[in-house]
Amino acid sequence: MRRRPAHAGTFYPGTRGELVKAIEDSFTHPLGPGSLPRGDGEDRSVGYIVPHAGYMYSGPVAAHSYYHLSREPRPSVVVIAGPNHTGLGMLAAVYKEGVWETPLGEVQVDSEVSRLIVSYTRMYGFDEEAHRYEHSVEVQVPFLQYIYREDLRIVPIVIGLQNPDASRDLAWALYKIIVENGVDLVFLASTDFNHYEPHDVTVEKDMEAINAIKSLDIDRLFRVIEERYITMCGPGPAAVLMELSRKMGGKEPVLLKHATSGDVTGDRSWVVGYASIKFPRGG
Numbered sequence: 001m002r003r004r005p006a007h008a009g010t011f012y013p014g015t016r017g018e019l020v021k022a023i024e025d026s027f028t029h030p031l032g033p034g035s036l037p038r039g040d041g042e043d044r045s046v047g048y049i050v051p052h053a054g055y056m057y058s059g060p061v062a063a064h065s066y067y068h069l070s071r072e073p074r075p076s077v078v079v080i081a082g083p084n085h086t087g088l089g090m091l092a093a094v095y096k097e098g099v100w101e102t103p104l105g106e107v108q109v110d111s112e113v114s115r116l117i118v119s120y121t122r123m124y125g126f127d128e129e130a131h132r133y134e135h136s137v138e139v140q141v142p143f144l145q146y147i148y149r150e151d152l153r154i155v156p157i158v159i160g161l162q163n164p165d166a167s168r169d170l171a172w173a174l175y176k177i178i179v180e181n182g183v184d185l186v187f188l189a190s191t192d193f194n195h196y197e198p199h200d201v202t203v204e205k206d207m208e209a210i211n212a213i214k215s216l217d218i219d220r221l222f223r224v225i226e227e228r229y230i231t232m233c234g235p236g237p238a239a240v241l242m243e244l245s246r247k248m249g250g251k252e253p254v255l256l257k258h259a260t261s262g263d264v265t266g267d268r269s270w271v272v273g274y275a276s277i278k279f280p281r282g283g
Contacts, residue, residue, distance in 0.1 A: 001098030001109075003156075006133045008103055011054045012142060016103045023146045026059035031259050033063055037070035037147050044072050046245045046281055047187035049213070049238055049253075051274035052082060052136040057261045058192070062143060064256040064276035065188075070147040075186040077110045077153045078144055079117075079174065081237040082136025082190035084160035089130025091161035092170075094118055096126040100154065102138075104145040110153040113183060117155065120173035123166050130158040136190040136234065162236030164218050171243035178248070189241040191234025193273030199262040205230045206258060206273040213238060213277060214253045216246040241279055249282035 008014040013022050027036050048065040051058035084091070097111035118124055131137065137156045144152055159166065177183045193206040209230050212221040218239040225235055232238075245253070256276040262268035 001096065001128060003095070003098065003100045003131060005102050005138060007135045007138055011135050011139050014103055019103045019142055020146065022055045022059065023143060026055060026063040027067060029060035029063070031257070031263060032060035033067040037067055040071060040073070042068060042071040044075070044184070044281055045069070045186065046248055046250045046279040047189065047241045048279065049189045049191060049241060049275060049277040050140060051192050051276070052139050052190045053192055053261070053272060053274065055139070057264055057272070058274040061257050061259050061274040061276050065278065066143045066147055068256065068278055069186065074148060076184045077113050077155060078186050078188060079113070079155045079157065080137045080140050080188045080190060081157040081159055081170070081240060082134065083162065083234040083236060084130055084134060084158045085136065085233070086130070086133050087160070088132060089158070090125055090127035092124040092166055093127035093130035093158045094124050095128065095131050095156040100141055100156065102142050102145060104142050107141055107145060108153050110155050113155050113177060113185065116177050116181060117157070117170070117173050120176050121169045123161060123169045124157070130160070131156055134158050140188055140190060159236040164222055164239065167218055167236055167239035168243050170240045171247060174240070174244050175247045187241055187244060189234065189237035191232060191238050193230070193232050193275055195231040195233070195272050196270055199260050199268035199271050202260050202271050202273045206275065210255055210258065210275060210277065213242060216242045216250070216253070218242050245279040251280040251282055254278045254280065
């Protein structure tokens with residue numbers, strides 16, 4: 001199977017040169033980490049929460065996660081899960097095999113890890129349709145290509161069934177793959193935070209969700225989102241990472257950067273919140 005880019009030229013530039021510049025501008029942006037990735041220096045993490053808006057809006061926040069990821073030992077595979085915005089396909093869809101294309105080239109899907117995920121879960125299955133036009137996973141791939149250059153392998157997952165049971169189901173499978181199968185993987189949970197409220201309201205709501213995330217208590221996260229009407233679009237992927245980190249004895253997650261679209265555009269009346277959060281491994 002070959003998955004061609006659905007959002008090149010919209011969420012991110014459609015040519016190689018412009019895309020590399022957009023990624024590098026995200027790293028050096030005032031809201032970004034301030035410099036380009038510099039290589040090794042950090043221990044392997046469990047994974048990261050990353051945003052998925054257009055690069056001009058969330059790229060600098062996302063760059064914080066990729067800056068830290070670039071300083072870790074290279075994983076054998078990056079599993080990327082994002083919410084289903086399109087309503088297409090299965091409710092818990094794993095991309096089976098093949099390649100994903102971006103303007104930076106091709107990326108191989110790790111079909112063996114995909115197979116293990118489906119075999120170890122109850123709710124997830126192979127489905128290409130859910131991925132066809134979904135942007136939440138696609139926008140992560142060029143950043144990964146930039147920091148790893150070659151030999152990158154991914155497993156894309158699109159989650160429409162966002163609840164604690166589905167999150168625990170996938171987290172348990174990933175835990176088995178890491179512990180029992182010895183696969184050195186990193187998990188990226190793609191989500192934006194509160195949507196389309198004033199900046200101050202969004203910051204307050206986002207910090208409530210982030211504090212719940214830092215507790216590694218997924219029931220608390222879903223409860224806070226419901227009680228406070230926080231329109232976080234990817235609580236399911238975030239909860240997978242929380243549960244996986246808890247099972248692996250991970251340390252408290254670290255908020256690397258939070259900002260809103262208003263910090264970029266200057267219009268703070270109607271914003272979306274973004275965060276990069278690192279989940280360190282225990283030791």
